[in-house]
Amino acid sequence: MNQxxxxxxILAGIVVMLLGILVYFLHDKLDWIGKLPGDIRVEKENFRLYFPITTLVLFSLLLNLIIFLIRRFFS
Structure with a gap:
């Protein structure tokens, strides 16, 4: 491995640690995750389908922005 x-x-570990701290202390404030408009949720008696399309798109955009900023400032 190179430097x-x-x-x-190390940077990925720091990001994961910060996300863990955020979820640990703000878990009651983050209940909107997975309940955005556009998330598919079907609940019946013996069947449950949950497909968070909007949440996945939002996290994808956020992750791409973070990766872009890391490459721009640390390369």
Missing amino acids: SAGRYL
């Missing part, structure tokens, strides 16, 4: 791969691993 830049180690730098990315």
Whole structure:
């Protein structure tokens, strides 16, 4: 492994740690995740379907923005 791969691993660990701290302390404030307009939720007596389309798109955009910023400022 080279030095830049180690730098990315450290940065990824810091991001995961910060996300964990955020979820730990703000779990009651983050109940909107998965309940956005556009998320498909079907609940019947013996069947449950949950497909969070809008939440997935939102997280994808956020992750792409983070990766873009990391590449721009740390490369």
